Amino acid sequence: MGLVSVFMEILRKPTIWQVWSELLMFIAPLWIAVIVGVLVGWAWKPKWANLGREMLADCSGSKDSNSASLKSSSTGFGSISSLNFVKFQMPSCIPWISDDGAQNDSFSLSPPLDSNCSSSQIEKEKMAFVTDEDLEHLCKLVEEKDGGPAWIYMMERSTPTMCYEAWRRDLDIGPTQYRSRTVFDDATPEMVRDFFWDDEFRLKSKWDDMLLSAATLEECPTTGTMVVQWVRKFPFFCSNREYVIGRRIWESGRSYYCVTKGVPYPSVPRKNKPRRVDLCYSSWCIRAVESRKGDGQLTACEVLLFHHENMGIPWEIAKLGVQLGMWGTVKKIDPGLRAYQKERASGASLSHCAFMAQINTKVSADYLRSLESSSNGSLELGTHNSSEKPEGKNIPKILVVGGAIALACVLDRGLLTKAVIFGVARRFAKIGRRL
Numbered sequence: 001m002g003l004v005s006v007f008m009e010i011l012r013k014p015t016i017w018q019v020w021s022e023l024l025m026f027i028a029p030l031w032i033a034v035i036v037g038v039l040v041g042w043a044w045k046p047k048w049a050n051l052g053r054e055m056l057a058d059c060s061g062s063k064d065s066n067s068a069s070l071k072s073s074s075t076g077f078g079s080i081s082s083l084n085f086v087k088f089q090m091p092s093c094i095p096w097i098s099d100d101g102a103q104n105d106s107f108s109l110s111p112p113l114d115s116n117c118s119s120s121q122i123e124k125e126k127m128a129f130v131t132d133e134d135l136e137h138l139c140k141l142v143e144e145k146d147g148g149p150a151w152i153y154m155m156e157r158s159t160p161t162m163c164y165e166a167w168r169r170d171l172d173i174g175p176t177q178y179r180s181r182t183v184f185d186d187a188t189p190e191m192v193r194d195f196f197w198d199d200e201f202r203l204k205s206k207w208d209d210m211l212l213s214a215a216t217l218e219e220c221p222t223t224g225t226m227v228v229q230w231v232r233k234f235p236f237f238c239s240n241r242e243y244v245i246g247r248r249i250w251e252s253g254r255s256y257y258c259v260t261k262g263v264p265y266p267s268v269p270r271k272n273k274p275r276r277v278d279l280c281y282s283s284w285c286i287r288a289v290e291s292r293k294g295d296g297q298l299t300a301c302e303v304l305l306f307h308h309e310n311m312g313i314p315w316e317i318a319k320l321g322v323q324l325g326m327w328g329t330v331k332k333i334d335p336g337l338r339a340y341q342k343e344r345a346s347g348a349s350l351s352h353c354a355f356m357a358q359i360n361t362k363v364s365a366d367y368l369r370s371l372e373s374s375s376n377g378s379l380e381l382g383t384h385n386s387s388e389k390p391e392g393k394n395i396p397k398i399l400v401v402g403g404a405i406a407l408a409c410v411l412d413r414g415l416l417t418k419a420v421i422f423g424v425a426r427r428f429a430k431i432g433r434r435l
Helices: 002-011 016-043 048-062 070-076 078-082 120-127 132-142 189-197 199-205 315-330 333-345 352-357 365-373 397-410 415-429
Strands: 152-159 162-169 177-184 211-219 226-232 241-252 255-262 280-289 300-309
Touching: 132 255, 132 280, 132 300, 132 365, 152 315, 162 315, 177 315, 177 333, 189 241, 189 255, 189 280, 189 300, 189 333, 189 352, 199 211, 199 333, 199 352, 211 352, 241 365
Parallel strands: none
Antiparallel strands: 152 162, 162 177, 177 300, 211 226, 226 241, 241 255, 255 280, 280 300
8 A cells, every 4th residue: 555655646746757757766665676576586587497497408318328427517517717706506416626726527436435446446536536736726826826817905903812814815707715824822733733633622612602512524544635525504584505525635744735625526416405515725834933922932823714615695895794703703713722731731632633733644744845846737817917806706886776766665674774874885886895
């Protein structure tokens, strides 16, 4: 009845010009709302939107040859990886997008939870989850020799026992990459290494309150390589996310190079919820450094973290969320580490994950230097102007502002509500300029 009364009031205007102007003002926000709704709905389109096309592609690909392997199926779906959204794939066709955006070859997987590495073939397959190429890539990131664009400084924060700095950079294709440097006072590299690897303590202590569950799928006691499955909690407007992560640690003196990244694992089928994140890279370099006290003693621990992932939400919104929530998440790490130190000092037994963290592949400093000086090859990231914005899920300013106008007109709750709506819209509209 409210809309009818407003419409009748418009028709009572004395001139036809006033009637048309009022009608345009009345209808325009509704059309803007419809357009915004369609675009947002397309951005977060459900699995069934592409299901038919994927099934047709899968069927046509299977007719080529009976000898076609999983590798050919992954190549057939390779073009999907160039899109800015993470597309849902059929369970039998799980492509892996590496850090440099190239499609990696698939490989056969050994059965889960098999800890026997007596067979050289099985051991080689288990090591293939995380290889020396990943160590080379991490070394180049640490020394800033990976060929990528320059890092842009974001923030610096500190507590009495920890200091933190963060940088970011945008690539032409792919999600924003983050680099951080954290120094923990009165902590050894070995303790920090075990702390980050200890999934049991993460769940028990809740210092990582986004982690809902963690399970070991596969491991090799010879190399320490593990494949783990995580489910992480996301905000209410997103479904939770599932990660299948391969991880391994290399040791050089008292420096530890810890690589964790998403890996293909067909033995664990995909589900609608939680949604699997394929592109995920999070690796650390942990080493002893001089304390902030300036006494010349290596009693502090430095952690250089490199992280990026495609969570399946618009990249600009993800960047805003990271910037707003980064320090709030990071400052929870230090209390968790201190609690972990106390538990270990009390003589508590090692968890299985902490035990696996102590199985490292030893490499020399000369070997690491040779990796840093080697040609970038396929791991090189093309340089570009850091002021450019990544193509993909950018939200045009006019759509954001238009949607805010429509919402403000529909939710007629006074000036305060409208001010809040326009404030939020203005914040999102400035994402591309400020981030």
